[in-house]
Amino acid sequence: MVNKTDTDALWRQVKHYPHVVGYCDKLRLRLRNGRERSAWSFRVYVAHKLPESELEPEDIIPETVNGIPVDVVDFGEHFRDEIRMSGEFMLIDDAYIGESCFLSAP
Numbered sequence: 001m002v003n004k005t006d007t008d009a010l011w012r013q014v015k016h017y018p019h020v021v022g023y024c025d026k027l028r029l030r031l032r033n034g035r036e037r038s039a040w041s042f043r044v045y046v047a048h049k050l051p052e053s054e055l056e057p058e059d060i061i062p063e064t065v066n067g068i069p070v071d072v073v074d075f076g077e078h079f080r081d082e083i084r085m086s087g088e089f090m091l092i093d094d095a096y097i098g099e100s101c102f103l104s105a106p
Helices: 007-014
Strands: 020-024 028-032 035-046 068-074 089-092 095-098
Touching (some): 007 035, 007 068, 028 068
Antiparallel strands (some): 028 035
16 A cells, blocks of 8 residues: 555645645655654645644545545644745655745745
């Protein structure tokens, strides 16, 4: 499952959600408190991670897509020291990140 998952297909299903800015191109271990834990998941990066109570039901990223668990990660928290570039997409640590207001050139 881990090596054969079409993450591009998963991306097409989640990229329209608010604050979504990128994804990992392969399944990764779920992040908790900045560390990878057990359980493979499709990692999706958001500009700002909000509690579900602050989102409309249709704006909540599903817990699974095509049966694959989804791990929603706050991009700024995870990559705070590496945010230095801007552009359509950049690759950082196997993550494809799209242009967003918080990405800025030094």
